[in-house]
Amino acid sequence: MHAWPASEVPALPGKGRDLQIHDTATQGTISLAPGPVARIYVCGITPYDATHIGHAATYNAFDLVQRVWLDTKRQVHYVQxxxxxxxxxxxRALRDNLDWTELAERETALFREDMTALRMLPPQHYIGAVEAIPGIVPLVERLRDAGAAYELDGDVYFSVESDPNFGKVSNLDAEAMRLLSAERGGDPDRAGKKNPLDPMLWMAARPGEPSWDGGSLGPGRPGWHIECVAIALDHLGMTFDIQGGGSDLAFPHHEMGASHAQVLTGEFPMAKAYVHAGMVALHGEKMSKSKGNLVFVSALRRAGVDPAAIRLALLSHHYRADWEWTDEVLAEAVARLERWRAAVSRPDGIAADALVEEVRAALANDLDAPAALAAVDRWVELQIATDGDDESAPGLVSRTVDALLGVAL
Incomplete structure (x- = not known):
């Protein structure tokens, strides 16, 4: 599966700062200083109802991570x-009387278009669950053969008790885990499971549903968590720098995936940092497919909204915050974009070397994009109010905003 085209990232003078970021597992801020190649895995979409603002907010957060790392002169190995x-x-395909492959291809294509418009940097490896199945089957077989998985009516389940570090990603108690498991795709009440929290690794073929050759597992399809584990281990290995996604993935998805990987490899942890973006609400409720209260990036683009304004709306909220999308949020972003473009369109201006360092410092501090925007706002106000004589300043500001915030002025 192919990703989307990369926009050029301008080079800035000097060198960026190492990233300090909030880690869900330790519930604190940790310093990340990767080697020459920084490694990140971000969980991608299930391709229907793409791309809503909640999606965009999540991928914007991890795009900032890439940009901070690139500014430190590292390479970034990004997998999604x-x-x-x-x-x-x-x-959804059944509801809409569509072939499921047609729906998946259509929505994935739309996602690519939206990511391109928003100037999100693409992953080096963009892997579909279906194409990963040949690598998933051997992992499930290994877990089963090691006694870390068991069969139940043809399905294969992972035993969470096989991992002594289970629970160290989300730090939730058993009752909270059980409630979230039921809410987020698990089946804690299924009879015959060794532990209600045990997640499915391989689903035996069901009538009328797609299935693939599972070797000794029999025909079927993979569970949700083992899919990401197979892809991450294949392309990044263990102890990569960041495992990322929305906050609703901390449990069960990232918790279960970490346990799968840790039992398979005997290593801990799967990732150095588990980083989660907040949820976006609309009309007081979390924006979600089940509620149908979605604002789509493609619909905003069709209505003539500049993608740079959409991106500024996302950047105006800290990535870990839960926030609400409103007409006012978008209007403020549109107005900010107009001010910024007017300021950098002047032939000269106020010196901007300090601004570059302010933006770098803000983003290195747990991706504090609102602080970065405020720094640019201050420069813009001075630029509009004062006659500067630095001919390089407008171009430097424009390159900084593009390179570090992904906004083309």
Whole structure:
């Protein structure tokens, strides 16, 4: 599966700062100083109802991570999946009387278009669940053969008790885990499971549903968590720098995936930092497919909204915050974009070397994009109010905003 084209990232003078970022597992800020190649895995979409603002906010956060790392003169090895076969996708295809593959391809294509318009840097590896199946089957077999998985009516489940570090990503108690498991795709009440929290690794073929050759597992399809584990281990190995996604993935998805990987490899942890973006609400409720209260990036673009303004709206909120999308949020972003463009369109201006360092410092401090925007706002106000004589300043500000914030002025 191919990703989307990369926009050019301008080079800035000097060198950026190492990233300090909030880690869900330790509930604190940790310093990340990767080697020459920084490694990040971000969980991708299940391709239906793409791309809503909640998606965009999440991928914007991890785009900032890439930009901070690139500014430190590192390479970035970024991997993202597409869950192009799963129950919600099959249910939507049935509802809309569509072939599930047609729905997945259409929505993935739309996602690529939106990511391109928003200037999100693409992953080096963009892998669909279906194409990963040949690598998933051996992992499930290994877990089963090691006694870390068991069969139940043809399905194969992972035993969470096989991992002594289970629970160290989300730090939730058993009752909270059970409630979230039921809410987020698990089946804690299924009879015969050794532990209600045990997640499915391989689903035996169901009538009328797609299935693949599972070798000794029999025909079927993979569970949700093992999909990401297979892709991450194949392309990044263990102890990569960041495992990322929305905050609703901390449990069960990232918790279960970490346990799968840790049992498979005997290493801990799967990732140095587990980083989660907040949820976006609309009309007081979390924006979600189940509620149908979605604002789509493509619809905003069709209505003539500049993608740079959409991106500024996302950047105006800290990535870990839960916030609400409103007309006012977008209007403020549109107005900010106009001010910034007017300021950098002047032939000369106020010196901007200090601004570059302010933006770098803000983003290195747990991706504090609102502080970065405020720094640019201050420069813009001075630029509009004062006659400067630095001919290089407008271009430097424009390159800084592009390189570090992904906004083309």
């Amino acid at each position: 999946n597409v869950t192009d076969v799963d129950d919600p996708l099959l249910e």
